[in-house]
Every structure is written in C-alpha cells, then in structure tokens.
Amino acid sequence: MNKSIKFMIAFVGAVFLIMFGALALSGSQDGIKLANNSSQDNTKLANNDMPLYGETSASLVPLSPEELNNDSYTIIIGTVKEINPSKWNSIDGKRPDGVDSFSLENFIYTDITISVDEYLKNPLSSKEVTVRVDGGTVGNDTLEANHEPSFKTDEKVLLYLTNDLANHSKDIKPEHFKVTGCMQGKFTLTDDGKAVRRGKTVSQEELLSTIKE
Structure with a gap:
C-alpha cells in the first residue's frame, strides 16, 4: 500500500x-x-423553601433631644411586655409567592408591646402601645435592621414615638408607632438613674428636662 x-x-x-x-x-x-x-x-x-438572609442599615441624621421631642407624636415611659412573633409585611404574615429577596416592598417586621407607665407628651387613653421595628426572623428567613433599636422583655424604656406614615406595613394591624429617629429615639432606663441608648448615656433627669408638651 x-x-x-x-x-x-x-x-x-x-x-x-x-x-x-x-x-x-x-x-x-x-x-x-x-x-x-x-x-x-x-x-x-422550591422558591419559598429557600432560606433568605438580609441586612439593612441607614445613615441617620443626628437628632438632638429637642428635635426628638418636636418630631414625636407621643413620648412614653414604659416596660417591654412582649416581643411578638416577626412577620412578613403581607396580609397573612408569610413570605409572598415568588419572592426570593428582601426589598422595600417585601420585608420582615416585629411588633413590640409596651405597657405604658407614663405619657410624657400627648397622653393617650391606652395603657399599652405597639411599637413596630423592621427586621426579625420568620421560619428560616432573617432580616437584620442595624438602624433599628433592639428590645428585651421587662426592659424599662423611654420612647419617642411617631405615627407610621411611610412604612410599607402601616396598613397592617394592629395600630402601631415607629421609634422616632430609629435607634435614636429609644432609651433604656437603668436603676441607677441613667438613660442609655447605643452610643450615648445621659442622666434620666437631664433627658426628662428636654421633654416638653
């Protein structure tokens, strides 16, 4: 070949x-x-079975005690009675079908029940108020809102509160308030006469002197 x-x-x-x-x-x-x-x-x-995790934060405009007072609808001294189960901001409190991430329209919130000891501004008839904060855990889904205040059961607090006008869960019952200035509007009252919030500690007497009707 x-x-x-x-x-x-x-x-x-x-x-x-x-x-x-x-x-x-x-x-x-x-x-x-x-x-x-x-x-x-x-x-x-399996979309709604996949765990979601998210973190949110905000650049907060610093508010003076006087500005917190002026911007608040009511101011209270009270005790944290209950931290209610977190919910999605949907009608049934569950993650909406097809949602695979957090957004301004789809997020988790937590309601805090406060037993009111004293109204310092604009007294209301109720002995309890509901304070709503962004963030929480529903099932395997967790949203952390770093700009929001944290609460513990039986904690003694002074709260600057405003009506929930801009939040996307505003129409979801019960009637509730938001903390004015996010974490800036929540103080823990200690037994030794101090008012403490993240990054700031003052005497309760000093803080009370800035609150006016």
Missing part, C-alpha cells in the same frame, strides 16, 4: 472521528441543558 493510499485512509478516519465527536458533544450539551432546566424548575417550585 503506497503512501498516498495510507494518507487517504488516515484522513477519512480522522473525519469520521471528528464527526462522531461533534455528535457526542452535541448530545452531551443537550443533556446539560435539560439538567439545568430541570434544576431551574425545581428551584422555582
């Missing part, structure tokens, strides 16, 4: 190998596409 014939056989064999490889690769890619599509379908079906 001369060299030209050997060359032709080798060339034809190489062409067949290339064609077979291309067909195999095409079939393999089709299989990958199907696997990916199947995975995506399963992800869509």
Whole structure:
C-alpha cells in the first residue's frame, strides 16, 4: 500500500472521528441543558423553601433631644411586655409567592408591646402601645435592621414615638408607632438613674428636662 493510499485512509478516519465527536458533544450539551432546566424548575417550585438572609442599615441624621421631642407624636415611659412573633409585611404574615429577596416592598417586621407607665407628651387613653421595628426572623428567613433599636422583655424604656406614615406595613394591624429617629429615639432606663441608648448615656433627669408638651 503506497503512501498516498495510507494518507487517504488516515484522513477519512480522522473525519469520521471528528464527526462522531461533534455528535457526542452535541448530545452531551443537550443533556446539560435539560439538567439545568430541570434544576431551574425545581428551584422555582422550591422558591419559598429557600432560606433568605438580609441586612439593612441607614445613615441617620443626628437628632438632638429637642428635635426628638418636636418630631414625636407621643413620648412614653414604659416596660417591654412582649416581643411578638416577626412577620412578613403581607396580609397573612408569610413570605409572598415568588419572592426570593428582601426589598422595600417585601420585608420582615416585629411588633413590640409596651405597657405604658407614663405619657410624657400627648397622653393617650391606652395603657399599652405597639411599637413596630423592621427586621426579625420568620421560619428560616432573617432580616437584620442595624438602624433599628433592639428590645428585651421587662426592659424599662423611654420612647419617642411617631405615627407610621411611610412604612410599607402601616396598613397592617394592629395600630402601631415607629421609634422616632430609629435607634435614636429609644432609651433604656437603668436603676441607677441613667438613660442609655447605643452610643450615648445621659442622666434620666437631664433627658426628662428636654421633654416638653
């Protein structure tokens, strides 16, 4: 067999190998596409079972005690009675179908029940008020709102409160307030006469002197 014939056989064999490889690769890619599509379908079906975690923060404009007083609808001294279960800001309190991340329209909030000991501004008839803060945990979903105050059961507090006008959960019962200036409007009252908030400690007497009807 001369060299030209050997060359032709080798060339034809190489062409067949290339064609077979291309067909195999095409079939393999089709299989990958199907696997990916199947995975995506399963992800869509299990969307609301996938845990969500988010953090929010805000650049707060510093408010003086006088500004906190003027910007607040009411000011109270009270005790944290109950930290209620957190909810999504939906009608049923659960994550809406199809939601796979937190946003201004879809988030978690927590209601805090406060037993009122004293109204310092604009007295109301109720002996309890509900304070709503952004953040909390519902099932496996957690939203941390670093600009909001934190609360503990039986904590003695002084709160500057405003009506919930801008929050997307404002229409969800019960009637509730927001803390004025976020974490700036919540002070823990200690037994030794101090009023403490994140980054600031003053005497209760000094703080009370800035509150006016």
